[in-house]
Amino acid sequence: MTDLSRNETIKAASHLLRGTIAEGLADGITGAIAEDDTQLTKFHGIYQQDDRDLRPERAKKRMEKAFSFMARVRIPGGVLTSAQWLALDALARERASGTLRLTTRQTIQLHGIIKTNLRPAIQAIDAAMLDTIAACGDVNRNVICTPNPYRAVHAEAVATARAISEHLLPKSRAWHEIFIDGEPVAGGVEEDEPILGRTYLPRKFKIAIAIPPLNDVDAFAHELGLIAIVQDGAIAGYNVVIGGGMGMTHGEPDTFPRTGDLIGFCTPDQVLAVAEQVVTVQRDWGDRADRKHARLKYTIERVGLAVFVAELERRLGFALAPAREYAFTRSGDPTGWLEGEDGRWHFCLFVENGRILDRPDRALLSGLRAIAAAHDGRIILTPNQNLIIADVAPAQKDAIAALLAAHGLDGTVSALRRNAMACVALPTCGLALAESERFLPGLIDRLEDAAAAAGLAETEIVIRMTGCPNGCARPYLAEIGLVGVRPGIYNLYLGGAFDGSRLSKLYRREVGEDAILAALRPLFVAYAAGRTRGEHFADFVIRTGAVRATTAGNRFHADLDPELAA
Ligand code: SRM
Numbered sequence: 001m002t003d004l005s006r007n008e009t010i011k012a013a014s015h016l017l018r019g020t021i022a023e024g025l026a027d028g029i030t031g032a033i034a035e036d037d038t039q040l041t042k043f044h045g046i047y048q049q050d051d052r053d054l055r056p057e058r059a060k061k062r063m064e065k066a067f068s069f070m071a072r073v074r075i076p077g078g079v080l081t082s083a084q085w086l087a088l089d090a091l092a093r094e095r096a097s098g099t100l101r102l103t104t105r106q107t108i109q110l111h112g113i114i115k116t117n118l119r120p121a122i123q124a125i126d127a128a129m130l131d132t133i134a135a136c137g138d139v140n141r142n143v144i145c146t147p148n149p150y151r152a153v154h155a156e157a158v159a160t161a162r163a164i165s166e167h168l169l170p171k172s173r174a175w176h177e178i179f180i181d182g183e184p185v186a187g188g189v190e191e192d193e194p195i196l197g198r199t200y201l202p203r204k205f206k207i208a209i210a211i212p213p214l215n216d217v218d219a220f221a222h223e224l225g226l227i228a229i230v231q232d233g234a235i236a237g238y239n240v241v242i243g244g245g246m247g248m249t250h251g252e253p254d255t256f257p258r259t260g261d262l263i264g265f266c267t268p269d270q271v272l273a274v275a276e277q278v279v280t281v282q283r284d285w286g287d288r289a290d291r292k293h294a295r296l297k298y299t300i301e302r303v304g305l306a307v308f309v310a311e312l313e314r315r316l317g318f319a320l321a322p323a324r325e326y327a328f329t330r331s332g333d334p335t336g337w338l339e340g341e342d343g344r345w346h347f348c349l350f351v352e353n354g355r356i357l358d359r360p361d362r363a364l365l366s367g368l369r370a371i372a373a374a375h376d377g378r379i380i381l382t383p384n385q386n387l388i389i390a391d392v393a394p395a396q397k398d399a400i401a402a403l404l405a406a407h408g409l410d411g412t413v414s415a416l417r418r419n420a421m422a423c424v425a426l427p428t429c430g431l432a433l434a435e436s437e438r439f440l441p442g443l444i445d446r447l448e449d450a451a452a453a454a455g456l457a458e459t460e461i462v463i464r465m466t467g468c469p470n471g472c473a474r475p476y477l478a479e480i481g482l483v484g485v486r487p488g489i490y491n492l493y494l495g496g497a498f499d500g501s502r503l504s505k506l507y508r509r510e511v512g513e514d515a516i517l518a519a520l521r522p523l524f525v526a527y528a529a530g531r532t533r534g535e536h537f538a539d540f541v542i543r544t545g546a547v548r549a550t551t552a553g554n555r556f557h558a559d560l561d562p563e564l565a566a
């Protein structure tokens, strides 16, 4: 038998995710915790990080790294009350870095929490009726769901996201014991983990719920995508998509992004069982020796889709029905005011790369604080790092609009910028090879000029950047994807579908900012001159031969496109 990966040993010895985390938190000598425990805190939504900007200076002074923790909140469907927003805002200012970071999985990360602040910070999250359980780690992550509440069926979809999230949560009380009340389980008896198992899943597992025509969750990028089929104003069931995932490693052709396969349809009554059994097949069949091949997409590639689906249906005790007709029109978020079916209004606010902070011209942190204080509706985070001020009564709309204007949040944003997102990367992400969040805004400035010069100022083109090939901003589904290779250098991908249904292809390897501009400018000009009515940029570059479409079996290796130009 192949040896299990180190993480499997750590999980097995952890007493259901306890390890020695509590002891590590009490150790005042260092700002860090034990290395094995850093793997376990992930299951509790907490990452140990250090400020990479400060590494050289601290190394010179022989100081330990500037350690701190990132806490990721679990918010199924991204729905917060105004009071919860205010609690997280206060927490960011009092115990973290002073900013909130909206993520591509519809939640909030708080960075820069030093060790002595960690328990109080998690307790504040608990007091706000939220938690960080299973926000990271080898478990089912935050279940994401279309954020757009303009249709009444949104409520049903959010309820399903919550139900799935609760159903698949670890049963271990370790999070409560370590961070909240310090109370061990009565009698010292360890809990049971009937679904996840005592060593949890081989790797992370992700679920998304979409309501067509919006593919604002990127339904094909997750282990399990559920596409709601709406009939007579209610959800009749869900098309089931399995085996999506983004992460890959440069230079390792047996790692690749993959769009999920559509395998059938289930009713709302069946959806919990479907989610549970996709999880259990992956729990039992996933690779526990090599974490680079442990995601569900590799299990499906290894055993074959038909074999996987047969096992799934055997465990379910029923066959999935044939998939139903549906159509997506776009990914990303339509921004601005939208009137809901019930007459209430919803404002989708563009948040550049999800970072909530005050800038001189755009006071996002204090503006949203003022809005949350005045607003008795919900604040809904989107899987594209934006947020929706939801449920605004017609009589309140002018007051919210005035608050937006007073904080510089009502201005128009270019079509390119609205459709762009970048992952966090430096300085907090330990895996970043290049800048992303701090680099993309400047690149967009230059791309806006190039687009305007070509006559594309109002044209929506999806651009996504990541600081490494892990794919946290889902760059391989963008029309233009930029993936960090080393400082200042990116691989440039083209051809991801505007509606998030097709992966891109590598177009230029290892290019810097000027070369990115030089590669895209002529394509913008050609697209402006030669596009057919309604044709999206990615479809144009495929039709005109810049890259080939990614189709065959969905499987694709981004580094090995024979169409790659020299
Ligand atoms: Fe991610 C690891 C940030 C969504 C694929 N991701 C990380 C870590 C935790 C780095 C680490 O392991 O030390 C990053 C923390 C950076 C920081 O300082 O905050 C990180 N990922 C993010 C976020 C914050 C990006 C963002 O800018 O919004 C997103 C938080 C999601 C959440 O709220 O739960 C985020 N990560 C994603 C997505 C997109 C998605 O889930 O829809 C992906 C691609 C989809 C997928 O999983 O296939 C993604 N993150 C990864 C991977 C690659 C996994 C793989 O299969 O190879 C890693 C590395 C790993 O797991 O080993 C990773």
Ligand code: SF4
Residues within 6 Å of the ligand: 423, 424, 425, 426, 429, 430, 431, 432, 433, 436, 466, 467, 468, 469, 470, 471, 472, 473
């Ligand atoms: Fe970090 Fe890479 Fe994810 Fe960006 S894509 S946040 S650099 S792991």
